[in-house]
Amino acid sequence: MEFRLQSLWCLALLHTTSCYAALLPIKQSILNGCRSIPGDYNWPSDAVWSSFNSTLGGKLVATTPLASVCHDSPSGAYDAEKCDALRSNWFAPETHIDSSSSIMAPFFTNNSCDPFFPRNASCSLGNYVSYAVNASCASDFQKAIALIRHHNIRLVIRNTGHDYNGKSTGAGALAIWTYHMKDIDLVDYKSPGYTGLAIKMGAGVSVIESYRFSHEHGFANSGGDCPTVGVVGGWAQGGGGHGPAVSKFGVGADQALEWEVVTATGELLIANQTQNQDLFWALSGGGGGTYGVVSSMTMRVYPDLKSSAANMTFAYSKHTADAFWDVVRTFYTSLPSLTASGCFAIWAVSSDGFTLYPANCPGLSENETRALLSPVLSKLKQHDIPYDSFITEFDSFLPSYEAYNLAAPKNVSNSPPLASRLVPRATLDQNLTQLTSVFREMQSRGVTLVSTAVNISQQGFAADQTSVDPARRNAAFSAIFATAYDQTDYETNIARANEMTYQLLPKLERLIPADQQRAYMNEGDFQEPKFQEVFYGVNYGRLLGIKDRYDPEQIFYALTGVGSDRWYEDQARGGRLCPAGK
């Protein structure tokens, strides 16, 4: 009782001083259920970390922020050569993937250790995890879960660090880092719904690794556009997962036959359509980092097939703006037939112009793909707009992907907070003129519009077999708005994020019926006011029930994840995760 009183006093002090670190260590109970962070009473001692490391066979990594080489800090000394090298590689995904702590979405690092800041700027862990378990098997997950439960530490699941909403980082957290779990095998899978060969993939297998493996065995599979995104983590679990073969084979979550997963109690479960069906359903689309730590996914494969791909680019100039937008409008009207024919498209519209980078059409010949794009090519000729377009046919999927999807350099770490909406097919059909004028206004305000189109209702998958929001299956395309990211001024980025959420995106929302406001959660707004409905649609309540059944103590948290509104990061208390309202 005495301790409790004293602790409450300490808590009161927390609200009145910024010098919380100087306070006596705090026991968990007075933190009202907040997670512990370094410096707290029950944060593990060095000896505990060291023995934990021994039980893991040395797989514990203490975080040294990548950019510590650009500053003088407790994490290390300035090293001009290493800092220059880091700066020149900062925008490549590999730089962050190879680290146990770095992430690609710069907004969520809060510039706590930034390579572009001057040498004398501070370098602290900020929102980076404190430690990571470089996992190689499910028992590593179990050991990590036991430790975080015992010490009331925040847990983060980290695979590649691609997540745009910083879901794979967190202040004072221990990360389970899955990226090195690269096992991949062809298995014979027999179930009432699927009989045949399938690929069983460890949690760290990337998109390009899955395509190459399938190709070597005469198959093709559904996967992302970006080669370095993980298949098993955020991509397949997060609302579907789109990419070059998705209109042909189906969205990522539809491919799941079985998940191996360690739950919050440390149990290793197999979830499929006859065993732990509710967990199977939730993992197949209900969001990464929420229900358990997946160690493997078994997914469908398909016989390899001839594939064509196309790209296109034409410039924007103010004096030909009307003609430019007439062509772009024609491109929008071509989308339904393109995606219904099995094609995927990713394109950008900015003040520089239009780029299709690319369209992938597995199963189609070069002429078939050209025919689908011919209305756009004709419009370009009609308006006499110079353009570049390439269309090529390959005898299998992998070379088409390698030639077209790896051509454009993938620049990460310059991505601002995004905001997006799935545009329903009926909205495209009925409100195209208004849509085009909103997009045109966005372009004039310096917003880059990045969009992707797939058709995920034609592969014969029952909508209730996965937790992918059924409304997503009626979407003609996903429209993402992106502003520029300011590498040095964090306040500017906050202002831009707010403008996006409260002023720009509502212009698009107005053109979509109120009960059909949806976004792809992996490319959505981190501060989406109605994220439950917008990211999860009608499935939110059922997903929350499943989460509570498997994770009653809420050890899994990811921003905008199911149940995440019960928590917040308390910046006044070191960024620790605290129950909402406390």
Ligand SMILES: Cc1cc2nc3c(=O)[nH]c(=O)nc-3n(C[C@H](O)[C@H](O)[C@H](O)COP(=O)(O)OP(=O)(O)OC[C@H]3O[C@@H](n4cnc5c(N)ncnc54)[C@H](O)[C@@H]3O)c2cc1C
């Ligand atoms: C450059 C770039 C290109 C992209 N291209 C595409 C694309 O073509 N198609 C597309 O659909 N999306 C794309 N995305 C979005 C991508 O799908 C998401 O960022 C996704 O969250 C990445 O998953 P990850 O596992 O690779 O990343 P991470 O950031 O490591 O993890 C993402 C989320 O999944 C959770 N998670 C990871 N592994 C596991 C696991 N084993 N068990 C449970 N939870 C786990 C994490 O906790 C986190 O919440 C792209 C993103 C970027 C930055």
Ligand SMILES: *[C@@H]1O[C@H](CO)[C@@H](O)[C@H](O)[C@H]1NC(C)=O
């Ligand atoms: C864990 O042990 C390995 C091998 O002994 C060592 O290299 C690593 O630095 C240790 N990790 C921590 C956080 O001490």
Ligand SMILES: *[C@@H]1O[C@H](CO)[C@@H](O)[C@H](O)[C@H]1NC(C)=O
């Ligand atoms: C870093 O150095 C610059 C110039 O030498 C100075 O203006 C700035 O105040 C310093 N910043 C910090 C955080 O010490």
Ligand SMILES: *[C@@H]1O[C@H](CO)[C@@H](O)[C@H](O)[C@H]1NC(C)=O
């Ligand atoms: C993580 O483990 C893999 C082996 O699974 C090893 O190759 C890699 O170097 C390790 N990375 C770090 C940072 O410890």
Ligand SMILES: *[C@@H]1O[C@H](CO)[C@@H](O)[C@H](O)[C@H]1NC(C)=O
């Ligand atoms: C689910 O997994 C269990 C255990 O491996 C297996 O016995 C069962 O056949 C699987 N069900 C399906 C539908 O594959």
Ligand SMILES: *[C@@H]1O[C@H](CO)[C@@H](O)[C@H](O)[C@H]1NC(C)=O
């Ligand atoms: C289009 O494809 C061609 C041929 O593969 C390639 O040379 C070119 O760089 C690509 N253009 C874009 C904008 O991706």
Ligand SMILES: *[C@@H]1O[C@H](CO)[C@@H](O)[C@H](O)[C@H]1NC(C)=O
């Ligand atoms: C593709 O179209 C061109 C021009 O219309 C035609 O000459 C050619 O024979 C077609 N190729 C195939 C394989 O049909």
Ligand SMILES: *[C@@H]1O[C@H](CO)[C@@H](O)[C@H](O)[C@H]1NC(C)=O
């Ligand atoms: C990536 O983006 C940054 C910031 O916008 C820019 O400075 C850099 O030149 C880009 N790099 C590449 C390879 O496009």
Ligand SMILES: *[C@@H]1O[C@H](CO)[C@@H](O)[C@H](O)[C@H]1NC(C)=O
């Ligand atoms: C078209 O836009 C109007 C607003 O102008 C909106 O009320 C309506 O719901 C939209 N229709 C469709 C089918 O999206």
Ligand SMILES: *[C@@H]1O[C@H](CO)[C@@H](O)[C@H](O)[C@H]1NC(C)=O
């Ligand atoms: C997807 O294709 C099917 C036909 O294959 C069509 O009925 C459906 O309307 C298409 N969906 C969208 C969103 O265009």
Ligand SMILES: *[C@@H]1O[C@H](CO)[C@@H](O)[C@H](O)[C@H]1NC(C)=O
């Ligand atoms: C960012 O860091 C500053 C301290 O440099 C802190 O005051 C602020 O609360 C942090 N914000 C977030 C969102 O992490």
